[in-house]
Amino acid sequence: MSSNIQAIRDDFAFLDDWEDRYRYIIELGNELPPFPEEARDAAHKVPGCVSQVWLLTHRAQERDPVLTFDGDSDAHIVRGLVAIMLALFSGKHASEIGRIDAEGVMADLGLDEHLTPQRANGLRSMVKRIKRDAEESLAMEGS
Numbered sequence: 570m571s572s573n574i575q576a577i578r579d580d581f582a583f584l585d586d587w588e589d590r591y592r593y594i595i596e597l598g599n600e601l602p603p604f605p606e607e608a609r610d611a612a613h614k615v616p617g618c619v620s621q622v623w624l625l626t627h628r629a630q631e632r633d634p635v636l637t638f639d640g641d642s643d644a645h646i647v648r649g650l651v652a653i654m655l656a657l658f659s660g661k662h663a664s665e666i667g668r669i670d671a672e673g674v675m676a677d678l679g680l681d682e683h684l685t686p687q688r689a690n691g692l693r694s695m696v697k698r699i700k701r702d703a704e705e706s707l708a709m710e711g712s
Contacts, residue, residue, distance in 0.1 A: 573656055574653070574656045574657045574674065576656075577597070577653055577656055577678070578677065578678065580593060581593070581678050581679070587679075587683055590679075590683075591646065593649075594646055594649030594650065594652075594653070595645045595646060595648075595649050596649070597649045597652035597653060597656075598642070598645055598646070598647075598648030598649035598650075598651065598652050599645075599648070599649075600652065601639075601640065601641060601648060601651065601652050601655070602639065604623060604625070604639055604640065604641035605625065605639070608623060608625045608639070609623055609641075610623075613625055615691070615694050615695050615698050616694060617690060617691060617693070617694030617697075618642075618647070618690075618691035618694055618695070619687040619688070619691055620642050620643055620644035620647040620691065621642060621643045621644075622640065622641070622642045622647060622651060622691060622694075622695060623640060623641050623642070624638060624639070624640045624651075624695065624698055624699070625638065625639040625640070626638055626699075626702040627639075628663075628706050628709075633662045633663055633664050633707065634662070634663050634706050635660060635661065635662055635663075636658070636659070636660075636661065636662075636663055636666060636699075636702065636703055636706060637659045637660055638654075638655050638658060638659045638699065639655075640652075640654070640655055640695075646688070647688065647691065650680070650684075650688065650691075650692055650695075651695065653678075653680075654671070654692065654695055654696065654699065657669060657671060657674055658671075658699050663703040663704070663706040663707045664703075664707060666699060666700060666703035667700055667703055667704065671692075671693075671696040672693075672696075675689075675692065680692070
């Protein structure tokens with residue numbers, strides 16, 4: 570899988586039409602690791618998404634912890650969008666996550682123009698959740 574955002578950007582640049590890009594997004598989603606069944610609950614559900622989206626955050630026990638994320642959705646395209654957001658945020662320090670411009674990345678990839686408003690809002694909800702988890706991780710370390 571294209572596990573980093575630069576590889577995804579490169580692949581997007583190579584693909585000319587949006588039919589191919591949508592297929593690629595679905596492929597990214599199909600390559601996500603299996604999501605734990607026990608985390609398909611209200612606590613891990615991302616509110617604001619039309620499709621069901623679940624997000625599981627793992628924190629290293631350290632100052633400014635590295636956060637990794639697992640995610641899943643019940644919709645193919647959304648699952649691929651989850652994969653893109655995980656590539657963007659997972660494996661970064663909590664302090665770094667707050668500075669990542671997800672809207673800018675979505676615009677660079679053209680997702681802002683080619684997603685339905687509901688999907689774009691769902692993606693923003695996921696970004697908010699990731700950034701909130703990062704802020705909480707920093708607050709926990711500071712206390």
